[in-house]
Amino acid sequence: MTSPTTTQTGYSPLGSYQISTELYEFVNNDVLPGSGLDKEVFWPQVLQFISDFAPENRALLSEREQLQSRIDDWHKAHPGAFDSSAYKKFLHDIGYLVSPPDQVELATVGVDPELATLAGPQLVVPVMNARYALNAANARWGSLYDALYGTDVIDQSDELAPGSSYNPQRGQAVIAYGRELLDEFCPLTHGSHAEAESYQIHHQGLLVHLIDGSNTTLINAEQLKGYQGDAEKPKAILLQHNGLHIELQFDDSHPIGRDDRAGMKDIVLESALTSIMDCEDSIAAVDASDKVAVYRNWLGLMKGTLSEQVSKGGTLFTRKLNDNRHYVSPKGQGFSLSGRALMFVRNVGHLMSSDLILDAQGNEVPEGLLDAVFTSLIAKHDLVGNSPFRNSHQGSIYIVKPKMHGPEEVRFSNRLFSAVEAILALPDNTIKLGIMDEERRTSVNLKACIDAAKQRVVFINTGFLDRTGDEIHTSMQAGPMVPKGDIKNSTWIKAYELSNVEVGLDCGLHSRAQIGKGMWAMPDRMAEMMTAKVTHPQSGANTAWVPSPTAATLHAIHYHKVKVSSIQKAMLANLGEQSSARLSDLLQPPLAAQTDWSEQQLIAELDNNIQGILGYVVRWVEQGVGCSKVPDINGVGLMEDRATLRISSQHIANWLLHGVVSVQLVKQRFAEIAKLVDQQNQGDPSYRSMADKLEQSHAYQAALDLVFKGCEQPSGYTEPLLHAWRRRYKQDIA
Known part of the structure; x- marks a missing residue:
């Protein structure tokens, strides 16, 4: 198959199909080389594949x-x-x-x-x-100390507040939490990890020297999997519990390690497998x-x-994929x-x-x-x-x-x-x-x-x-x-x-x-x-x-x-x-046994749904953001994607269909909540407000469509309307 020539902007003929030139060049230049596949064979097979399966997909x-x-x-x-x-x-x-x-x-x-x-x-x-x-x-690996210090798992009030600079009291609370986990997951034959003065690899096992002068080791010696550095003074010790690894990191010159009795600067957990x-x-x-x-x-x-x-x-730094982690076994x-x-x-x-x-x-x-x-x-x-x-x-x-x-x-x-x-x-x-x-x-x-x-x-x-x-x-x-x-x-x-x-x-x-x-x-x-x-x-x-x-x-x-x-x-x-x-x-639908909710209750329910819809859709349609932390009606940041949007839009559509709420009330609440969403996004320089131009806002009109056309959407999915409005927005601002 010879390389196609472009017949219209952005597309090239390929058999009886038209293919995005950008895709064709990307696959030919960047993907196929090194794959063991030849483009002259690959593309006809792809077109036959589409011909074979597209009708069944539509069926x-x-x-x-x-x-x-x-x-x-x-x-x-x-x-x-x-x-x-x-x-x-x-x-x-x-x-x-x-x-x-x-x-x-x-x-x-x-x-x-x-x-x-x-x-x-x-x-x-x-x-x-x-x-x-x-x-x-x-x-795959994450710092337990960082995760604890930066979140509300450790109390954030009074003397334990994170503050603008390192808070030693909070740091000690984090370290204590970590040592308690070590005692629970990797217990010692006697004593506590909180009492450790040093850790060594000795005779293919873990030797822990405690502050009372005694030595101890793991109850389950098999938990020791490896180490980094010198056996007498390791840089890291690798333990395992329930199949997950725990890495103890040591550095007595580190700001945390130098104040730690055992020189431990962090506990790293194997996290997202x-x-x-x-x-x-x-x-x-x-x-x-x-x-x-x-x-x-x-x-x-x-x-x-x-x-x-x-x-x-x-x-400024470059983020790339992490290297493997290397150890020496006991x-x-x-x-x-x-x-x-x-x-x-x-x-x-x-x-x-x-x-x-x-x-x-x-x-x-x-x-x-x-x-x-x-x-x-x-x-x-x-x-x-x-x-x-x-x-x-x-x-x-x-x-x-x-x-x-x-x-x-x-x-x-x-x-x-x-x-x-x-x-x-x-x-x-x-x-x-x-x-x-x-x-x-x-x-x-x-x-x-x-x-x-x-x-x-x-x-x-x-x-x-x-x-x-x-x-x-x-x-x-x-x-x-x-x-x-x-x-x-x-x-x-x-x-x-x-x-x-x-x-x-x-x-x-x-x-x-x-x-x-x-x-x-x-x-x-x-x-x-x-x-x-x-x-x-x-x-x-x-x-x-x-x-x-x-x-x-x-x-x-x-x-x-x-x-x-x-x-x-x-x-x-x-x-x-x-x-x-x-x-x-x-198969039991969550049907309401009664619908005599007060107007105040209806408005509260609508406002919660509408705020979630507008807060998400405005970023999707006008910024191309498909998932983000969107503040809810109470200002709590929630991870939103199309699944949350599907619920909210279908829920209002259901209440409209059965006369629980009126079209007039829903539109009124949309206009009102648009003001709130504008306020919640006022710190975003790329944000385009909705409330002062409802008819001209692509995002606002998309949100209305999701509700008022909700019953007719295939399986209640939001994709068809979102895609149409996003495309229209991209075209209009081009």
């Missing part, structure tokens, strides 16, 4: 719409009291519910231990932002140029070349540990299309198809050794596929990945699949979904936010929903979280794959996180999402306190078949 979306239409009609025909048994039978009859297979046994092989046998935090970050991506990749580099919910990539930028950053991660200039504290043998989290890449779902490639009729092709090909092609550089680092030592590519509806769509993704493996000359099942259990048709058919890709699945994860948005939209015609905050206490959410772990274990994910939990959304409230998020490992989940590297280090403490593998073994011993009652609970 699956059509099936979603048909099922939703039938569910809407059923609810309209059955107003009033909700009949669970009749509803369940109806869903079986239309194929929404399928009979689960009798026995499913996960058959995935070639899985790295970070996913199969270890338990620890997981970060999800927008790969479009190089700085965030690097931070997440490097969050895994990270998800997100091409989906947390980014705002709406056109070919945006997508190439996304792929370029992913390529930099896979080839180990991504870097970013960062200014911090008046100092027996004198050198070894290394990864300095980076194992990386997934999250592709987009089946819904959206992309102008990266246009078909013969000028239509955009399904974006999920393109992500499957290009993110996998890029990841091949890791497999063939084109990076100084290795992401997967087992030779796997890890892709999270979000927003799949039921086993048929999982089966489609499985076949999709097989076709990509053929194009890229990869062994079968090289591409591993992470299933986001975040749409109701998936959560009620989870066992069948896992069975549909049982040789690829390495991850299932609950997504309360998207699952709630889908619940509202699916049950839109059933009646008005309870206030948004009350949904967390609804019947289905409790069944959902339990079912995800139980079904995963029943399908053989124990010691073979991740079972995950959702995000802690308040990055400034770490003390609350430390109290609340321990329930995730206690529930049997071996990973859970955190909003920052600092949060990852703190959440890692929970995986030392709770041995997840033991929890899972105990659950396995008591597993029974999913009961009919559990399924009924999963």
Whole structure:
């Protein structure tokens, strides 16, 4: 195939298709070299792949719409009291519910231990932002002292306040906290780590000299894994507990170490074992140029070349991927540990299309198809050794596929990945699949979904936010929903979280794959996180999402306190078949028993939803920020992405549909809350205010569309409207 010539601005002909010239040149010049693939063979295969799968992709979306239409009609025909048994039978009859297979046994092989046998935090970050991506990749190791000193886990009042310069009293509180953790996780035969005067490697063991003149060592000698520097005076000592590493760092010339009895300057915890580099919910990539930028950053991660200039504290430096960490074992043998989290890449779902490639009729092709090909092609550089680092030592590519509806769509993704493996000359099942259990048709058919890709699945994860948005939209015609905050206490959410772990274990994910939990959304409230998020490992989940590297280090403490593998073994011993009652609970919409809320209550609920919508959408549409810490109506910073937006917009749309609130009241509150959001963003020089020009504000009009066109949006997703308004904004300011 000869190189194409440009026929219109930004596009080049390729067979019967038009391809973004920017994509074509990027793939040919930067991605294909070193991959073992020839462009003359690769591009025709890609076009055939699109031709083969695009019609089926569109058919699956059509099936979603048909099922939703039938569910809407059923609810309209059955107003009033909700009949669970009749509803369940109806869903079986239309194929929404399928009979689960009798026995499913996960058959995935070639899985790295970070996913199969270890338990620890997981970060999800927008790969479009190089700085965030690097931070997440490097969050494998984190300073416990820094995480404690800079957050509210340590009391911040009075003499323990951080202040503008180092507070020695706060520092001592941090050190005491760290020593208590060492006593709990790596106890000594006698005495405390707080009483240590020195640490040495002696006769292949750890020797700790205490202030009373005695020597002690670890109760469990096997916890000592290695050291750095001289055995008599090591620079670092590596311990292990519950599969996670703890590094004690020593330097008596360091500002902290010189005042420490043992010269210990820090305790470093192995933190984010895994990270998800997100091409989906947390980014705002709406056109070919945006997508190439996304792929370029992913390529930099896979080839180990991504870097970013960062200014911090008046100092400019280059951030890049961390090197491996090198140690000497107690027996004198050198070894290394990864300095980076194992990386997934999250592709987009089946819904959206992309102008990266246009078909013969000028239509955009399904974006999920393109992500499957290009993110996998890029990841091949890791497999063939084109990076100084290795992401997967087992030779796997890890892709999270979000927003799949039921086993048929999982089966489609499985076949999709097989076709990509053929194009890229990869062994079968090289591409591993992470299933986001975040749409109701998936959560009620989870066992069948896992069975549909049982040789690829390495991850299932609950997504309360998207699952709630889908619940509202699916049950839109059933009646008005309870206030948004009350949904967390609804019947289905409790069944959902339990079912995800139980079904995963029943399908053989124990010691073979991740079972995950959702995000802690308040990055400034770490003390609350430390109290609340321990329930995730206690529930049997071996990973859970955190909003920052600092949060990852703190959440890692929970995986030392709770041995997840033991929890899972105990659950396995008591597993029974999913009961009919559990399924009924999963299908129970969070309908309001009464709707006689006062006007004050309605306004409070609307204002909370609208503030979240406007605060997020104004950054998405007019700044291209897909995920950020957005202050809520009370000024509390919350990590917002499209999933939170989906809930808020669908909730108001539901109340409008059922006459709980009026169009006039909703519009009035939108106009009023726009003023508040403007005030909250007044310190941002790139922010464009809304309140003084509502009709001209792209963001404001987009927010109105999300609510007033909410019922007609496919599955209640926000992407179609956000993309349209972002594109319009980019065009208008060009």
